[in-house]
Amino acid sequence: MSSVSSDDDMPLSRTNGHVSSATISKDEDRRLDKSMSKGKSLPEGLSIRNGPVLEESTTNGVAKRKSRASNASAVNYKDESDSEDGAPLAKRRKSSNKVDIDSDDEPISKKKNVKLPPSYKETSVALSDDDDEPLGNRLAKEKANFSEKSKKKPTPKKVVKDESDDEPLSKPAKRRQSNGASASASKKANGVKKEESDSDDAPMVKRAKTAPSATKAKATTTAKKPAAKKAAASKKAKSEDPDDEDEEAEEEYKWWEEGPKDDDSIKWNTLEHNGVIFAPEYEPLPKDVKxxxxxxxxxxxxxxxxxxxxxxxxxxxxxxxxxxxxxxxxxxxxxxxxxxxxxxxxxxxxxxxxxxxxxxxxxxxxxxxxxxxxxxxxxSAAEKKAAKAEKDKLEAPYMYCKWDGRKEKVGNFRVEPPGLFRGRGAHPKTGKVKKRVLPEQVTINIGKEAKVPSPPPGHKWKAVQHDNKATWLAMWQENVNNNYKYVMLAANSSTKQKSDYEKFEKARELNKHIDRIRADYEKDLKSEVMADRQRATAMYLIDKFALRAGNEKNTDEEAETVGCCSLKYEHVTLRAPNTVIFDFLGKDSIRFYNEFTVSDQVFKNLKLFKKAPKSAGDDIFDRLNTSQLNKHLSSYMPGLTAKVFRTYNASHTMSKLLQELGKKKENRNLTTAEYLKLYNDANREVAILCNHKRTVGAAHEAQMEKLGDRIKGLQYQKWRTKMMMLDLDPKLKKKKGAEFFELDSELDEKWVLEHQTFLVEQERTKITKKFEKENEKRVADKEKPLPEKELKDRLKTADELAAKFKKENKSKKVEAEGKSPTIEKLETQIKKIDERIRNLNLQAEDREGNKEVALGTSKINYIDPRLTVVFCAKFKVPIEKFFSKTLREKFKWAIESIGDNDTWEF
The missing domain is CATH 1.10.10.41 (Yeast DNA topoisomerase - domain 1)
Known part of the structure; x- marks a missing residue:
């Protein structure tokens, strides 16, 4: 799909400096081939664009960036779908000033011989159990094996959805009940039990329940009568207290069961909300603080x-x-x-x-x-509780809005407080003052018929509009980078969930086109048209090495960050025969330093794109920008952009890895901890593929040491339990052998004494905290606090424990503990301890394997959540082990649409 691009198609900023010729002659191609055959490289030496690569504890001289939200209260899952689509056209940032990138993480270095992520026709990758081998090398070997496996195209399995699929996976016990036998079904809305909540979670107004679908009407008939009595009682109770009117359960909105809308550009028909909370006024310092x-x-x-x-x-x-x-x-x-x-x-x-x-x-x-x-x-606990209650009372009116009559949670209803801008990485504006945002800077977006929220006394809104094609509720412009800030719905809202769903469906659609796209850009790598050859080379780098697309930036006003399309001469070093070294500042000003082995043709092309008279400051891809690249991609598939490749490659790879896990007999009947590690191993491979790297945390070694001490503590507990068995029956030493009762070799006498001291102090702390809590509760209930003598009496338990350890160390014997101890009970305890030790060892291996790889970004933003749900269904693992409560709400559409179906494929 080649197309000639003229100089006129390029933005003015790209025509500055030296520009490559419009076409490549056959003679020039031959000269390049000849120079490459002699092993010459251009330029010589290594790019030291951002200084030498030393320890990875710092980035550009700045300590490791910590992930932080602009507002501590906001739940923000930034992904490709969280764009400015909801912003008014006049307010959107120009594409020339926006970096077209989509991830937080720096790539894994030293990944060599990495082949293209597989198309849907290729088979899956087997997981390696060798954690001692470098992750990048393991991935390279595994991906190299793709071509040796079966090339049969997997036959998609038809998904048959039944009524049980509407039940959340987190409720397996409920799903096992028969469809018509559960009398408690009437307590649920659409089959989902309503969680208990306080008044802050109540809907803003009552709304009528929609009628159940015809397919479920029969199943709920048997539950109507008992439910009616409870509903009547509930209605009577509510009528006695009008303030609790909003507590009535409302039926859950399952948008994924609806058909497509006539007009997808219309986001809502009615919208009501109460505006935003502004930062509190400044309180002057005391006179003695200067x-x-x-x-x-x-x-x-x-x-x-x-x-x-x-x-x-x-x-x-x-x-x-x-x-x-x-x-x-x-x-x-x-x-x-x-x-x-x-x-x-x-x-x-x-x-x-x-x-x-x-x-x-x-x-x-x-x-x-x-x-x-x-x-x-x-x-005190009572004071903290009172302060939280006051805070909750203040925030309650702003936490929810009414979106088409439904109660939806608002994500970031607080306006950012004034302070100092920090930025990420080596941002040029770090330290500048973020001014206080006033109501006069805020635009409110709300339904025409809704009541406009009142601004603080003495102020007025900048504007009020009724744009039902926008998904934001309020907007203002901050002063540091002149970016627009938006108040949006929370991550678990139907609007955000739809955005996630559409993103992953778009990636699934790429399955049908990926082979053709790859074949076309491989062909265009040799095109005589310079624009087409540059575009094909950029697509190769984006697809194979997960480089972000990038775009032109105003470096005087913004951080000098780049992506693939905006790479400059000094960012790329070529080393014969086919190694490319990238050294530039990526998203958030995080340094990207990496060496890749590329095909001979791509190496040759990059050499051509750096041809003299180009020098530092000149663009590598001077006849290509992100808009042109995405326009070309959209000719294959509507809505296809460079960003979609990352989601596709991540989800496709994860799908194949999980399929491979399901085929192995040894993966049956494992423990939950073992399944969790298998999943994390697969997730790790995806994170490597997406170049999600993190520096080893300063606390990692301390955490591993602490985990090791926990394992040793269990080993010591296991030894004491065995010694108790000897106390009950000394003949067991001959029967089981003396070796069975020996102390583990890792537990030397010094460690045992330190651990015993720790256990005694732990007991003291536990007793003291419990005593203090009891007294706080008594004071809150206006009762007399317990005397200090009571605490001293309770602490005698810790003294007795210390005396017991001292006696055991001297006699080398341990007296049996517990109520009516028996050999059988003690053996059961040993089995439980063994299980805990095994789980902690798995956890330690997992944590060590993840110390340089960020799993969260890929799991939340790039791996289709339905794959995780399928994994849970296949191996009977609780979804809670993979998704927190917040993520379960965010991915409710995936959990409920898949249910127990373990045959769904990406």
Whole structure:
């Protein structure tokens, strides 16, 4: 599918510098082939674009980035579908200023000989049990074996959906009941039991239940009579308390059972909500807490003092406050605020000229904030409960909206508080002041017939609109990057779930086209048209190595991050015979440094694209941009973009890996922990494929050591239990052999003594905490607290335990414990301990294998959740082991649409 692209098709920003010729002559092709046969490479040497690659604990000189949301309360699952589709056209950012990338993670380095992810015609990859082999090498070997396996196209199995599929997988006991026999069915809405909730979770208004479908009417008939009595009683109780009217259970909206809409662009017909919560007003510091300059306290206007607290409260975050760029940007904005508010003054009212950042001392401000936070943490349980109740009461009106008459949860209803912009990686604007957002900056989107929420007293909204083609409820523009912020529905809302569903369905659709696409770009790798050859090479890199597409950026205003289409001369180094070294800043300014082995033709093309007179600053793909690439891809399939390849390759690979697991006899009748590790092993392979890498956490070694101590603790407990058996029957030593009763070789005498001390202190802490909680409860109930003597009496248990250990160490004997101990009971205990040890060992292996690989990103954003549900159904593993409560709500459509069906395929 070749097409000639002229210079006119390129954005102006791409015509600057040296541009490749429009066509490639046959003579030039032959000259390149000849130079490659001699082993020449262009350019010579290694790109040191971002400095040498040292330890991976830092990135571009900045400590490892931690994942954080802009708002602590917001649940944000950013994926390809979370775009600006709901934004008004006038407000959307231009594509030239937006990086077209979709993942948080840096690629795995040193992956060589990696072949193309398989098409749907190819067979699956067998999992390797050798965790000692580097992950990248293992994946390369496994993917190399694809071509040696059967090339038969898998026959898709017809999915037969029955009524039981409507039941959540997390309720297996319920699904085993017969369709018509459950009298409790009437307590559910559409077969799903309503969870208990407080008044904050109540719907904003009552709404009538929709009639059950004809297919379920018969099944629910037997439950109507008993349910009617309870419903009547419930209705009577509610009529006595009008405030509880909203507590009535509403029928669950199963959008995945509906047919396609006539107009998909219409997102809602009616929309009601209560707006947003603004950040609280600034509370001035106490008079004795000051900013110091050159060792002396200074007086500041309240606005300047607030900006000073932004930096002072962050002194604990050394990776930010010690960053020279962060300091420079903050100081620049701080001086502007000082100039605007009259500057700083000393105690006598004389003006203080603040010129040097190094002379500023925020220590007193930090100490004040730390003391305030410590006091907050030290509050009693009753005080914390009261504070939470007050907070919940304030937020309750904003947590839910009414979307087409349905109650839907709002994701981020709080406006970001003012502070300092941190950014990610080496962001050029880190440290700049994020100004307070006022109602005059906020646009509200709401239904025409709905009541417009009132802004705070003395303020007004910037605008109110009724755009039912947008999915956002409120919008404003922040001052640092001039980006638009949106209040959207929560991740578990029907709108977000539909977006997830459509994303994975689009990836499934790619199954039908992937072979043709690959065949076409392989052909175009040799095209005489430069634009087509560049496009084919970019598609090869995106498909094979999961490079993000990238786009042109304004580097004066934004971080200098790039993707495949915006790679420059200095980002790519070629090393004969066919190794390509990438070194650039990817998404979030995280360094991408990687070496890949490519085909001879791709190596030759990249050499051509770097041909003199090109030099640093010139584009590699100077006749291609992301828009052109995606336009070409859409000719194969509507809506196909470079992003879809990542989802397709991840889900397709996971599907094949799970199918392979199901075929192995040794994977039957395993424990839940063993199935969990098998799944994580497969997920790890997908994460490697998607280049989801993370640096080893500073706490990893400590966590592994702690896990090792837990295993040793169980081994010690197992030994004590065996010694109790000897106490009951000394003849067992001869019967079972002396070796059976020996202490594990890993448990030396020093460790045993330390562990015994730990157990005694653990018992003391447990008793003390329980005592304190009891007293807090008694005080809350206005009862007299227990005396300290009671605590001393209880702590005698710990003293007795210490004395017991001392006696055991001396006598080398352990007295049998428990009520009526027997040999049989003790043997049962040993079996349980063995099971716990085995599970912890599996957990340790899993954690060690994941120390450099981020599994969460692939599981949440790239692997079709229906594959996880199928895995659970096939091996009878609870879905809770893989999806948290939040994820179960987010992927409810996948859980309920698949149900117990273990034959569904991606």
């Amino acid at each position: 900013l110091y300059y050159d060792g002396k306290p200074v007086e500041l206007h309240v606005e300047a003092e607030e900006v000073a607290t932004y930096f002072g409260f962050m002194l604990h975050s050394t990776q930010n406050v010690e960053n020279p760029v962060f300091q420079k940007n903050f100081f620049g904005d701080f001086k502007e605020v000082l100039k605007k508010t009259g500057g700083a003054k000393d105690r006598n009212g004389n003006k203080v000229d603040i010129k040097e950042f190094a002379k500023l001392d925020f220590t007193k401000i930090y100490e004040f904030e730390k003391a305030r936070n410590d006091a907050k943490k030290a509050r």
